[in-house]
Amino acid sequence: MPDAASIIAAKRDGHVLSDQQIDWVIDGFTKGTVADEQMSALAMAIVFRGLNRAETSRWTTAMIASGTRMNFTDLPRPSVDKHSTGGVGDKITLPLAPLVAACGAVVPQLSGRGLGHTGGTLDKLESIPGWQADLDGDSMRRILADPAIGAVVCAxxxxxxxADKRLYALRDVTGTVESVALIASSIMSKKIAEGTGALVLDVKVGAGAFMKSIDDARELATAMVELGHDAGLPTVALLTAMDTPLGRTAGNALEVAESVEVLAGGGPTDVVDLTLALAREMLAAAGIHDIDPADRLADGSAMDRWRAMIAAQGGDPTASLPTAQHCETLTARSSGVLTRLDAMAVGLAAWRLGAGRARQGDPVQxxxxxxxxxxxxxxxxxxxPVLTLHTDTPAAFADATAALDGGWAIGPDVVASQHGSLILDRIC
Structure with missing residues (x-):
């Protein structure tokens, strides 16, 4: 019979963990017989020694087995989901879920809340009056099965x-977040357990992303795609740029308003382009090849799905969105071309203005x-005007402005920035 100390020592010394050892330690951690300090020690050993593909796959399987697994194979339409690793201004889920549903797929989107400089999809949607993030399984299934809706975004x-939820909390306070195997397993255990029929990953790369370099992002994307394949879940990943924020807003209600613009046939070009690129990947993964999602934006059917999806979760899609009590605008101090707008700086500013939280459970504006x-x-x-800051707490303006100091630059016309592609790579 395995024991925690021997498993920790084995990984500390660089050995490959057996299926039995992995199953035992995850099961014990879930039940409380493996103590937090023992799992923390094992996580640190994994940070230094890593997990190979077989270990990571088994680790993910054990995480899934610690709870229940959903199944949507009985629904009349194919299911497909999208996961983003998080960025600044990343409101793509909001227009994407109803758009893909309007094209004939079912979208069971389980999302999270923001922490630090990256916004959370649930925080954005909770700015809509009445909207509820928490749904039971029956309610989720009923909305997905409704031919007029077909999409859910919920907690x-x-x-x-x-087990992953408990381990995630431990990693956050023990300096063991930076393990590609544990990051990939954390994301994929929930997505596989969710029961979707196919998965598209949006792995962000750059200043405002968790993965700063394309090599690191490619490593994470490859690990997640492999975990999907190992579990029998068709998975593809796009590596997308996050040096500059997506769209023209970063903040909860601000991003909802921008998402509605996209569904209405407008919105910033980068948000529209990425929404359509991910929609096409999702439809292909779901086996739907005869519909162009751009047509569903143009004909209003994606907007119809949005309104139905919001209403089905208690929200009022016609209600006015909350606005901040105070605004302050930063203006250009010279003429020229905006050569840089740093995503991390904008994300930190939005966070300091009240759009994000420092700890899970903190309120947001x-x-x-x-x-x-x-x-x-x-x-x-x-x-x-270059940037307008919005907040209910005017004392936050100073900290937000400080976060933006050096985060944007204006140069002469000849220094106009060279724009690269929004989509940097595709892993399948």
Whole structure:
């Protein structure tokens, strides 16, 4: 019979853990017979020694087995989901879920809340009056089966990969977050347990992303795609740029308003382009090849799904969104071209204004955030608005402005920034 000390020592010394050892330690951790300090020690050993593909796959399987597993194979339409590793202004789930549903797929989207500089999808949607993040399994299934809706964005239940939830909390306070195997397993255990029929991953790369380099992002994407394949879940990953924020807003209600613009046929080009790229990947993964999602944006059917999806979760899609009580605008101090707008700086500013939280469970301000009047490559004149800061707590303006100091730059016309592709790679 395995024991925690020997498993910790085995990984500390660089040995490959057996299926039995992995199953035992995850089961024991879930039941409380493996102590937090023992799992923390094992996590640290994994940070230094790593897990190979077989170990990571078994670790993920054990995480899934710690709770319940959903199944949507009985629904009349194929199911497909999307997961983003998080960025600044990343509101893509909001227009994407109803758009893909309008094209004939079922979208069971389990999402989370924000922490630090990256916003959470549930925080954004909770700025809509009446909208509820928590759904039981029957309610979720009923909405997905409704031919007029077919999409759900909600919180994961406590019984979905509960071992991962406990381990995630430990890793956050023990300096053991930076393990590609544990990151990949954490994400994929929940997505596989969710029961979707196919999965598309949006792995962010750059200043505002968790993965700063394309090599690190490619390593994580490859690990997650492999875990999907090992579990029989068709999975593909796009590596997408996150040096500059997505769209022109970062903040909860601000991003909802921008998402509605996209569903109405407008919105910023980068948000529209990425929404359509991910939609096409999702539809292909679901086996739907005869529909162009751009047509569903143009004909209003994606907007119809959005309204039905919001209403089905108690929200009022016609209600006015919350707005911040105070605004402050930063203007251009010289004429020229905006050459840089750092995603991390904007994300930190939005967080300090009240759009994000420092710890799980902290409240957020629905109307707080940053509105971007210009993006890199745009021409500016002296005094022209560049960023507007929104908050209910005006004392936050100083900290937010400090976060933006050095985060944007204006250069002469000849220094106009060179724009690369939004999509950097595809892993399948």
């Amino acid at each position: 994961a239940g406590a019984d979905l990969a509960p 629905a109307g707080a955030g940053v509105e971007m009047h210009a993006k890199p490559g745009d021409r500016l004149t002296v005094g022209q």
